[in-house]
Amino acid sequence: MSADEIGASTVKRVTRVLIPFLMICYLVSFIDRVNVGFAAFQMNKDIGLTPAVFGLGGGLFFISYFLFEVPSNLAMKKFGARKWIARIMLSWGIISACTALVTGPNSFYVVRFLLGAAEAGFFPGVILYLTQWFPAATRGRIVSLFYVAVPLSSFVGSPISAALLQMDGIGGLYGWQWLFVIEAAPAVLLAFFTYFWLPDSPNDAKWLSAEQKQWLSNTLEAERQRSGAGAAPVREGRTWKIIFHPQVLLLSLVYAGTSAASNGLSLWQPQIIKSFGLSTIQTGWLNAIPFAIASVMMIWWGGVSDRRRERVWSTALPLLLSACALGAGMLTKQLAPAMLFMVLTLVGTYAFKGPFWALSTERLGPAAAAAGLAQINAVGNLAGFVGTYLIGVIKEQTGSFALALTPILALQVIGFILLIVSNKRNATPAPETRTQTSH
Numbered sequence: 479m480s481a482d483e484i485g486a487s488t489v490k491r492v493t494r495v496l497i498p499f500l501m502i503c504y505l506v507s508f509i510d511r512v513n514v515g516f517a518a519f520q521m522n523k524d525i526g527l528t529p530a531v532f533g534l535g536g537g538l539f540f541i542s543y544f545l546f547e548v549p550s551n552l553a554m555k556k557f558g559a560r561k562w563i564a565r566i567m568l569s570w571g572i573i574s575a576c577t578a579l580v581t582g583p584n585s586f587y588v589v590r591f592l593l594g595a596a597e598a599g600f601f602p603g604v605i606l607y608l609t610q611w612f613p614a615a616t617r618g619r620i621v622s623l624f625y626v627a628v629p630l631s632s633f634v635g636s637p638i639s640a641a642l643l644q645m646d647g648i649g650g651l652y653g654w655q656w657l658f659v660i661e662a663a664p665a666v667l668l669a670f671f672t673y674f675w676l677p678d679s680p681n682d683a684k685w686l687s688a689e690q691k692q693w694l695s696n697t698l699e700a701e702r703q704r705s706g707a708g709a710a711p712v713r714e715g716r717t718w719k720i721i722f723h724p725q726v727l728l729l730s731l732v733y734a735g736t737s738a739a740s741n742g743l744s745l746w747q748p749q750i751i752k753s754f755g756l757s758t759i760q761t762g763w764l765n766a767i768p769f770a771i772a773s774v775m776m777i778w779w780g781g782v783s784d785r786r787r788e789r790v791w792s793t794a795l796p797l798l799l800s801a802c803a804l805g806a807g808m809l810t811k812q813l814a815p816a817m818l819f820m821v822l823t824l825v826g827t828y829a830f831k832g833p834f835w836a837l838s839t840e841r842l843g844p845a846a847a848a849a850g851l852a853q854i855n856a857v858g859n860l861a862g863f864v865g866t867y868l869i870g871v872i873k874e875q876t877g878s879f880a881l882a883l884t885p886i887l888a889l890q891v892i893g894f895i896l897l898i899v900s901n902k903r904n905a906t907p908a909p910e911t912r913t914q915t916s917h
Contacts, residue, residue: 503627547852571662625832626777771825
């Protein structure tokens, strides 16, 4: 068997074994993160949450996520993916279920803050994990396949969440309490499965042959050599230099707009759709449509980026599409065009993800990846806090969802401009490269 044939069979095997499982884990994670958007239909009235309070509580998730993101990713490097990802899933499942116990604004704030801390590190940890299994040329499609769990979570979770709300009064519990308890259970079960099944590295994978392990090891090592991976691994004293490196901050700002859009719309879109006078069940099914279309387009665009071996414009064009569609959607007051623009906004938002994370891993290199990727995702989720909170405040003050979405639009436009300008000016060398040249 030739080297190319071994390589193709290895990538196919790793993809089939790891990606579906990691997708399921992330799907469950995101359902537990955004199901509060549907719970709000009943919960806000039952425990007295105003739009501003709900926006702040929803946004506090991203504050703790931001604070614990980098430490969590560095901990995964120390303890290994199997143990750390299992720990993350177990803790977020338990805390998500505890949301059923909230009784007012303060307890809502506490639980959302703890949920963010529990889940911190999962996404960048998996992205880091994937760099140990897949060559750079395949990562646009692979990251898209993994990240498609996010729009799928709303496609799958929206009708389920709407249906669970109909359990109101069963067993003396509100429908929104049943929603949190039932949808948290899969995370706890998957945590135990992760601990006993997920391999830490290719060398631990019993389902790869010796020649497949050798090909993967040789290929990734050659990439490390080409990217200047001879630099020393990231140490504690160098972490701050990496997370505040201009390249990392630039990528963080570019990511902020789509992170705010995807997180903000996942949380608020059900209420936006319901504001057109629809029932809870109708809202659940309609809310699923934009995410279903975005899932398909996300995978397709990640493959396009890989085939073209191009990352910058593959990242910039979806970002521009999302911004334009969001801006146009703010001007309509009819359901049909509003749904069309929601579809286009989410298509752009999610198609952006695969090429962007492939671009980020290539620019950072292995030595800077753990801290750098975590910082990018952390800043993006901090933007998620700002966007989610401002949507609530502006909606409460003006009564308009259109005006409430303005901060997200501004972040997307800024991200697009920064990405294009930085590409023309030849971006600053990655932290890893600079570290090596300093020796």
